[in-house]
Amino acid sequence: EVQLVESGGGLVQPGGSLRLSCAASGFTFSSYSMNWVRQAPGKGLEWISYISSSNSPIYYADSVKGRFTISRDNAKNSLYLQMNSLRAEDTAVYYCARRLAVAAYHYFDSWGQGTLVTVSS
């Protein structure tokens, strides 16, 4: 069974940093590209970052570019999101999501339970 478990969320002051982790199990992690998707309280889903199975390419949403860094450790079956210069508008539940590709089509077929990041003084 595919499992994705996020951790590392919490309360942080504006301008602060936080590192999220996503532990993967039940599948060959190194064969899949991964994503981070966030959801502000009461709001919709926002894709924020992608990393391929081999660490390149990497993409970011404009809203986090230059502040967030996605990375992975295939030996540890783990995905990370380093978040710097945090703002109040970064407050959200952060999900890691596996991207599955079928022919030319791709979609997020497995999601973690999410970890809440609250940016507030």
Place this chain on the structure above:
Amino acid sequence: DIQMTQSPSSLSASVGDRVTITCRTSQSISNYLNWYQQRPGKVPSLLIYAASSLQSGVPSRFSGSGSGTDFTLTISSLQPEDFATYYCQQSYSTPQTFGQGTKVEIK
């Protein structure tokens, strides 16, 4: 970036009703369109990919159609467990934008 517009933003329906949700994109995306369901307090889950392909395990009352810029998600006979928020997402280009969501509520 490709803009996604869902309509309606919310709707009220009864068990057994046929429900249709529309997603419109700001440019043609062929059929690179996915639909997700998010029940209250739960994690999003995939319903349909490639505009009309049903994800394994998803009930057949869900169907998707469309190509280009206009897409629909149809629930043929609404069940109690279908009361949720539905999101479309394009996978044609990065960023893989989501629609704003359509909340299906109990009438």
